[in-house]
Amino acid sequence: MTMDHYKRSALNFFTASTLDRMALKRRDPQWLATSLEAQHSRFLPIYQRKNLLSDGEIPHPVYLDYREAKTFGDISESILLGTLEGLTYFALPIKTASDSLSSKGKWEELRWQASVLPHDEASLAIYAKALSHWHERNQYCGDCGYLTLNKEAGHMRECTNPESKHMHFPRTDPAVIVLIYKGDYCLLGRQAIWPQFQYSTIAGFVEPGESLEDAVLREALEETGLEIKTVHYHSSQPWSFPSSLMLGYLAEANTDAINLEDQELEDAKWFSRQDIKEGLRAGTLKLPSHVAISYRLIEAWFDEGEEGKLLELMPAKDK
Ligand SMILES: [Zn+2]
Numbered sequence: 001m002t003m004d005h006y007k008r009s010a011l012n013f014f015t016a017s018t019l020d021r022m023a024l025k026r027r028d029p030q031w032l033a034t035s036l037e038a039q040h041s042r043f044l045p046i047y048q049r050k051n052l053l054s055d056g057e058i059p060h061p062v063y064l065d066y067r068e069a070k071t072f073g074d075i076s077e078s079i080l081l082g083t084l085e086g087l088t089y090f091a092l093p094i095k096t097a098s099d100s101l102s103s104k105g106k107w108e109e110l111r112w113q114a115s116v117l118p119h120d121e122a123s124l125a126i127y128a129k130a131l132s133h134w135h136e137r138n139q140y141c142g143d144c145g146y147l148t149l150n151k152e153a154g155h156m157r158e159c160t161n162p163e164s165k166h167m168h169f170p171r172t173d174p175a176v177i178v179l180i181y182k183g184d185y186c187l188l189g190r191q192a193i194w195p196q197f198q199y200s201t202i203a204g205f206v207e208p209g210e211s212l213e214d215a216v217l218r219e220a221l222e223e224t225g226l227e228i229k230t231v232h233y234h235s236s237q238p239w240s241f242p243s244s245l246m247l248g249y250l251a252e253a254n255t256d257a258i259n260l261e262d263q264e265l266e267d268a269k270w271f272s273r274q275d276i277k278e279g280l281r282a283g284t285l286k287l288p289s290h291v292a293i294s295y296r297l298i299e300a301w302f303d304e305g306e307e308g309k310l311l312e313l314m315p316a317k318d319k
Pocket residue numbers: 141142143144145146159160161164165166
């Protein structure tokens with residue numbers, strides 16, 4: 001039976017279905033003030049777009065209690081993330097990281113560390129990072145240039161211009177990510193800067209005035225020269241590096257002659273399932289790790305064939 005989209009997306013890393021975002025409490029200053037100081041509040045510090053992760057075999061985000069949060073950061077800048085298993089989580093943007101804060105772990109770029117974190121914690125960590133990044137980039141009003149202030153528990157910034165009080169809300173940038181297939185082959189490409197043998201699906205930002213499907217067709221044509229016949233939605237994944245939302249598709253090509261029109265890809269090839277299986281075994285093909293939706297799109301196509309489950313063929317470190 002076909003899995004519905006909600007269940008499929010929930011399997012994607014960084015999705016946060018178990019977190020209650022407490023959206024209705026964001027405009028309740030009394031609740032917020034009490035929750036910030038409560039024993040069950042936890043703060044995820046973010047410094048220069050990096051998350052503080054504990055050392056150890058399985059790293060975890062470092063969580064500060066209220067007293068520590070007050071010592072290391074500015075509580076008025078904290079951002080409500082939500083509640084999970086009795087705890088209320090906040091992101092805490094840090095302007096200057098003291099040695100005693102930094103000594104609690106390592107400041108890490110989440111993109112390269114996420115796969116070792118437990119799923120729920122990775123989701124919290126990326127959410128904290130995404131909102132902190134948005135605040136950092138919206139200190140001034142895009143309409144009139146006045147300073148803006150943190151409002152609604154960090155889910156709005158309000159312009160200090162008394163004439164206008166412009167309101168600004170967190171943004172996400174939609175991007176399509178597409179596995180193109182034709183008959184028994186799928187198309188994978190690589191960018192010149194990627195590690196040797198690394199191949200993946202194609203992807204690109206949705207442009208103003210485009211539907212998601214328009215974006216799939218355009219990206220396919222620009223990056224590979226292929227014309228697309230059908231487009232099917234698979235699932236989505238927050239990809240806050242810094243603020244994307246990946247919308248995953250499987251698209252059937254009408255043509256098979258590859259032309260790297262816009263030079264974004266260094267190479268693109270058709271792979272049979274057998275090619276993928278042999279490439280993974282020989283180490284001459286590397287696929288994205290399970291953390292990325294691109295892996296899940298390739299898997300969705302691969303597992304329809306007779307060659308077994310893609311996950312079982314993946315090197316242990318990428319599972
Ligand atoms: Zn303004």
